[in-house]
Amino acid sequence: MADFSVRASKIHGQGVFAKKAFLKGEKILEIDDSDPVLDRGKLTPRQEIFIDVFFAVDGKQKTTWMKSPERFINHSCEPNAYVLTDMRSGVRRTWALKNIRMGDELTWDYALNIWEEWTGPVPCNCRAENCRRIIRGNYFTLPREIQRKYLPLLDEPFKKRFTKEIQSLNLTAEHGPA
Numbered sequence: 001m002a003d004f005s006v007r008a009s010k011i012h013g014q015g016v017f018a019k020k021a022f023l024k025g026e027k028i029l030e031i032d033d034s035d036p037v038l039d040r041g042k043l044t045p046r047q048e049i050f051i052d053v054f055f056a057v058d059g060k061q062k063t064t065w066m067k068s069p070e071r072f073i074n075h076s077c078e079p080n081a082y083v084l085t086d087m088r089s090g091v092r093r094t095w096a097l098k099n100i101r102m103g104d105e106l107t108w109d110y111a112l113n114i115w116e117e118w119t120g121p122v123p124c125n126c127r128a129e130n131c132r133r134i135i136r137g138n139y140f141t142l143p144r145e146i147q148r149k150y151l152p153l154l155d156e157p158f159k160k161r162f163t164k165e166i167q168s169l170n171l172t173a174e175h176g177p178a
Helices: 144-153 156-161 163-168
Strands: 004-008 014-018 027-030 051-055 061-065 081-085 092-096
Touching: 051 156, 081 156, 156 163
Parallel strands: none
Antiparallel strands: 004 014, 027 092, 051 061, 081 092
């Protein structure tokens, strides 16, 4: 964690802050998916916020306990980071979506690469200029312009699993390339 610190956040609770600058496109961190959740049905609502649900390279849905620092990365409607899976190794990595200065809080959009319905919309406190005010946590419920913006950022296993759903959104046909 030499490149990060976890401390109080203006967005929510604890946040992850850069101890060094990252350039757009630079790898920020590797996500540790080594601790599987064995029975998600037994989790309490408090425990649910510390899990990560995703599709692995093999196309199977996985649920793991999030480790530090990634478990403290907060949501933003204008994120500075996103996650992609290395299709050869299966390792998921967080990448800089834009230049990140030393001291900036790392954020990602909780709706990117997410398909599950949340139990209820959560008020957003990201303070971004274009804040959506509500976190719904589902790519398919985002406004069309944001779906289009995020299309190139979708993780390969997510795109493979939801090929038909993504194609049915018709994000490129009516408005040109994403």
